[in-house]
Amino acid sequence: MRQTKPLPTTVQCWAEQRTGPVVAVRDASHDWHRSRVWELTGEGGARWYVKVSPSAKFFARETHAYRHLVPALGHSRAPQLLDSRADDLALLLTVAPGAPAPGLGLTSAAWRAVHAQAGMLCARLHEAGELDRSGRAEAEASLTAAADGAEKYLGRAGDRLTGGEQQLVRDYAAQLRRVGRVPLGYIHGDNQPRNWLWSGAMAFVDFERTRPAARVQDLVILAVTEWLDHPDREQAFFQAYGRVLTGAERHALRCLTALDAVNCLARVPDNHHPEVTARGRRTLDRLMKEDRP
Known part of the structure; x- marks a missing residue:
């Protein structure tokens, strides 16, 4: 408790x-x-x-x-x-209207509406404000910074990853450094349903991780949780977001999911959320099956 x-x-x-x-x-x-x-x-x-x-x-x-x-x-x-x-x-x-979406017992149609409004708000946030010189530099370095964190998380995760899984993560970290130019902006940083308030309209909360970055970094948690089992929600999100991901963004997103997985498993000793551990394990199992059949 x-x-x-x-x-x-x-x-x-x-x-x-x-x-x-x-x-x-x-x-x-x-x-x-x-x-x-x-x-x-x-x-x-x-x-x-x-x-x-x-x-x-x-x-x-x-x-x-x-x-x-x-x-x-x-x-x-x-x-x-x-x-x-x-x-x-x-x-x-102030108190924003609504309640966290996961606790509302929403129907499939309502979840599509939730993701559509999340896509709309993400687009607004990603395009909010011009990046100044320091902000642009931070955003341009964000994917490299994510790749740099791989070894730290691998060290913390230890034997919770096999040798093959460790190499998989290293390979994706190396690829992330070479994805090329991607759209930049301000990201929410913890973009997932627990931070979405729903009342028939959407409100975002919790902006402590909001920062300049590659915009695709805001989609990682959704890609390995919500959208993996519900492609209709992903479709609704991107229709409202207003554009599809570029090829470089799609590749970056796949690399970032591998890094998210090892991050989840690195947090096991002080992580009391089994769903986070399960998220990391499921992603690694899927990537190993697809990349190392």
Whole structure:
């Protein structure tokens, strides 16, 4: 059972300067030891969220996203940033409409609608704002940076991968360095249904990993989970996204799925989510079957 995390008193006092007195606090963190999110309820029933970022880097990314990128998504398509406090890495956010899509018991048709709106919002986010010089440099280096992480994750994963699987990952890391030019922009960074709120319309949440990168990096988790078993959802996504992937993007995506797999397995010692481990194992098994029959 996950232990409830108390809201720091200093952070609550800071938030109440904007919200007025808070009468109830609910721990709304993800089941991850570094996740710290609380729902606040005021005297009149109004609600807000307070988030304490896991690191200064995530705080900077998320505040930048809310101030400069999230407005491009449209009204009610994401929470709004009311205030931030760098000393505590704290953000005070409005409540976006909807609930996380995975818990809603959606029909197949509804899931297609969810993915269509996710595709639309991804397109808006990926095209939001011009990359400055440093942002473009970061985006241009993002695939190489992903490839550079392969050896670190292989070391952590150890004997959870066979020798053949380790070589497969190394081969894909090498290929990722050579895929060529791909479209760049700002990516959400954790683009998956748990961060999609659905109320008949879509809202995105959790922008702490939003950064300049190759746009295709935003599709990795979807490619190895949602779309693998439901190609109709993938089709709905790309119809709303407005374009199909280039050949270089398709190859990059395949390489990135191999790196995602070893990353999932590298996290096993401190990962209490068997679905993440299963995701990595399933991807590796599939790639080995397709590439090393």
